[in-house]
Amino acid sequence: MKKQDFFTRPGIVCITAVFCCALWGSAVPFIKTGYLLFSIDATDTASILVFAGLRFTLAGILVLIAGSFLQKRILLPTKTSLKAIPILALFQTAGQYFLYYIGLAHTSGVNGSIISGTSAFFALLVASLLFRFEKLSLTKVIGCIFGFFGILIMNLQGVQPFSLLGDGFMILSQLSSAISAAFIKLFTQKDDAVMLSGYQFFLGGVVLMVVGLLMGGHLELNDVSGLLVLFHLAFVSACAYTLWGILLSKNPVSKVGIFGCLIPVMGVLLSALMLQETGQAFSWTGLLSLTLIVCGVWIVNKGEKRQDD
Numbered sequence: 145m146k147k148q149d150f151f152t153r154p155g156i157v158c159i160t161a162v163f164c165c166a167l168w169g170s171a172v173p174f175i176k177t178g179y180l181l182f183s184i185d186a187t188d189t190a191s192i193l194v195f196a197g198l199r200f201t202l203a204g205i206l207v208l209i210a211g212s213f214l215q216k217r218i219l220l221p222t223k224t225s226l227k228a229i230p231i232l233a234l235f236q237t238a239g240q241y242f243l244y245y246i247g248l249a250h251t252s253g254v255n256g257s258i259i260s261g262t263s264a265f266f267a268l269l270v271a272s273l274l275f276r277f278e279k280l281s282l283t284k285v286i287g288c289i290f291g292f293f294g295i296l297i298m299n300l301q302g303v304q305p306f307s308l309l310g311d312g313f314m315i316l317s318q319l320s321s322a323i324s325a326a327f328i329k330l331f332t333q334k335d336d337a338v339m340l341s342g343y344q345f346f347l348g349g350v351v352l353m354v355v356g357l358l359m360g361g362h363l364e365l366n367d368v369s370g371l372l373v374l375f376h377l378a379f380v381s382a383c384a385y386t387l388w389g390i391l392l393s394k395n396p397v398s399k400v401g402i403f404g405c406l407i408p409v410m411g412v413l414l415s416a417l418m419l420q421e422t423g424q425a426f427s428w429t430g431l432l433s434l435t436l437i438v439c440g441v442w443i444v445n446k447g448e449k450r451q452d453d
Contacts, residue, residue: 206378
């Protein structure tokens with residue numbers, strides 16, 4: 145009997161995915177706090193890109209150092225990864241977070257946290273319809289509908305009115321994230337997930353930082369707390385994305401991706417506590433949105449289990 149891989153065990157998948165979502169959920173309030181500590185205005189796109197680029201460049205370095213230490217070898221790109229790394233850097237870091245950071249600067253932490261949950265549903269659609277990794281069943285479709293209705297209701301009498309530059313960019317960033325998740329599944333069949341993670345973060349971060357600097361961006365460090373926030377955000381990316389990549393390389397995209405719907409739950413709670421957005425977090429629209437998204441998670445997960453049986 146073939147021994148089951150550690151990262152395919154249901155309990156390990158659940159614990160690891162929930163841990164990643166908890167880290168990602170903390171990113172929204174920490175990013176908005178970082179804007180304050182580095183004196184970044186919501187309209188200063190250039191400085192926002194410098195801030196994001198610095199975070200991901202640092203995250204890439206952390207991943208490569210930790211990965212080399214744990215694997216007892218220096219992680220170097222392979223011939224096959226030379227094509228994979230730029231593609232992942234484009235969709236996961238440069239593309240997704242260009243939209244993400246600008247969008248988050250123009251919407252509330254609660255709205256941003258809830259919208260982050262749509263990546264799970266986008267991941268299902270992209271994996272099924274574009275990359276053909278798995279079939280799109282009726283239960284998965286119903287789960288996606290529940291999730292999108294959650295986003296819709298959030299904006300009907302939303303805590304903050306829908307804005308293209310804010311909520312619109314956040315949604316596009318999640319679509320970019322879903323595409324990158326499918327590429328991770330594809331590329332990790334040949335290359336190490338940790339190596340790909342580290343180099344794509346570094347490359348994408350450098351691109352964002354250079355673009356921001358060329359646009360006239362700069363950072364003002366007024367408090368050492370800003371450095372702590374920056375290191376926390378780098379750790380979030382380095383740890384969560386690497387573990388998520390390992391899960392995707394060994395499990396169906398839908399089985400892993402659906403846990404992403406927990407990100408808004410944790411993000412909303414942390415935004416409520418850190419950003420004093422309790423009125424938004426616990427309004428009827430916010431709670432109903434979260435309820436629908438959680439229902440969508442349950443429906444998709446139920447459908448995945450039936451397919452496995």
